[in-house]
Amino acid sequence: MKLAKETRKRKSDHIKISLNQNVQARKTTTGFEDIHFVHKALPEIVKQKIDLSTTVFDHKFATPLIVGAITGGTMEATKINATIAKAVEKLGLGMGVGSQRAAIEDKKLEKTFTVARKKAPTAFLIANIGGVQLVNGYDVKEVKKAIEMIEADAIAIHLNPLQEAVQPEGQTNFQGVLEKIGEISRELDKPVIVKETGAGIAAEDAKKLENVCVEGIDVSGAGGTSWAAVEYYRAKNRGNSFQRRLGDVFWDWGIPTAISIVEVSQTENIPIIASGGIRDGVEMAKALALGASLTSLSQPVLQVAIKGVKETKDVLSLLIEELKTSMFLVGADSVQALQETPIVVVGETAEWLRMRKFNVDGYARRGRS
């Protein structure tokens, strides 16, 4: 129970800090500024007829958008999860809940998560558990419990080595995590998605994950919310200058989101969720054109979820309209057409990808013989 109390306090700190401090990347950018669409002056489609729907993990999404894992385990989280759930249900989107560890340790906290399914009976819901917990005692039993708790459609196993490394109470034994992920993937009948938490996933790791039967990857790259930044502020509030320095130095660590999408999509064929610093519908469109199947945002949704369902729906609806407008301007009347539209990759993003031997020029030549 002591552990559950500590987990709860930590989750509450995370929410407060994410809402009240600037915990976005300072120097690292997502790389989307280096991705350009080729504008079409002759789109030859009707904007109102653009079809945003897409089927991923055997589920039909009205738009390729999910609200990424944020919270659970505290009383304030119940309200946040209920608000997000109502908004995504209405709009036909998906939602990931935050780490369910607190509720696995303390049954009383289950309702802070179960509220998501109550308020979103048909939306695609993703359960959440830490990869590091799998090498420190958790097994298929706990993972199944997390899935059953919210009648989830999939489970995300999150990888957060950066956060664990800079947080005072962090668990830094990650040895054997891949093998455990493989065991879980083979035993479950629901898709296992492996997700980062703001530092991105490289091609080499994506390959290993697909080899152990993981069915989806959420890249959660750098350029958006920084967990080193969150831990920086936690350390600062406690007067811990040692840990504060670690948070400061590693604030911008990670693979930029746009790069991570290419690293994974040019290596693997499993669905990719693009997240980490996506802030508007144009960036959502760029992520899809780079090879993602779904897009996801966390911190900006948290900011509005504390205000209410209408505010949350309004922000999500704006993102959808921006995505649709981008599609109109490149003449893409479906998500698949957008995924095949030409894009030009320039600057440091192109340089990184060329040095890592990815095909950068192919994107620009799409649709031309």
Ligand SMILES: Cc1cc2nc3c(=O)[nH]c(=O)nc-3n(C[C@H](O)[C@H](O)[C@H](O)COP(=O)(O)O)c2cc1C
């Ligand atoms: C307050 C907060 C809590 C989070 N908690 C979790 C979590 O429990 N599990 C998880 O997988 N990711 C968690 N994340 C990470 C997000 O799902 C996402 O990967 C990351 O914030 C990058 O997306 P963003 O830049 O849109 O915020 C959390 C993010 C925030 C802002």
